[in-house]
Amino acid sequence: MSIEASRLMALRSAILEQNSALQRAAGIGPAGRPGETQGTSPAGFGDALRAALNQVNDSQAQASSISESYERGETTDIAAVMLARQQAQIGFEATLQVRNRLLTAYKDIMSMPV
Numbered sequence: 001m002s003i004e005a006s007r008l009m010a011l012r013s014a015i016l017e018q019n020s021a022l023q024r025a026a027g028i029g030p031a032g033r034p035g036e037t038q039g040t041s042p043a044g045f046g047d048a049l050r051a052a053l054n055q056v057n058d059s060q061a062q063a064s065s066i067s068e069s070y071e072r073g074e075t076t077d078i079a080a081v082m083l084a085r086q087q088a089q090i091g092f093e094a095t096l097q098v099r100n101r102l103l104t105a106y107k108d109i110m111s112m113p114v
Contacts, residue, residue: 049098052095052098053095055091056088056091056092056094056095059084059087059088059091060088060091060092062088063085063088064088066080066081066084066085067081067084067085
């Protein structure tokens with residue numbers, strides 16, 4: 001059974017058009033975000049990754065600040081200190097796992113035959 005390239009491309013175009021129509025009907029913008037209009041530019045993967053890294057960095061800075069505050073005796077709530085440190089650690093570990101997965105995916109893509 002042979003599939004012609006032109007027929008396959010026509011089928012692909014039809015699917016993309018239906019997807020766009022469904023997204024417009026649901027009020028979802030082109031990047032898959034509810035309420036996003038054509039005038040706003042969708043955030044890319046790099047922007048999302050940068051925002052996540054900034055959030056992890058802020059979490060680690062906050063945990064460090066709370067730990068220093070506890071060491072100076074300004075804060076006596078050890079539970080809040082430990083919670084902040086655990087949140088920072090989990091965020092860092094998750095970021096590390098995402099990085100590892102991205103590197104693996106990159107290596108897999110680069111090793112694909114052309």
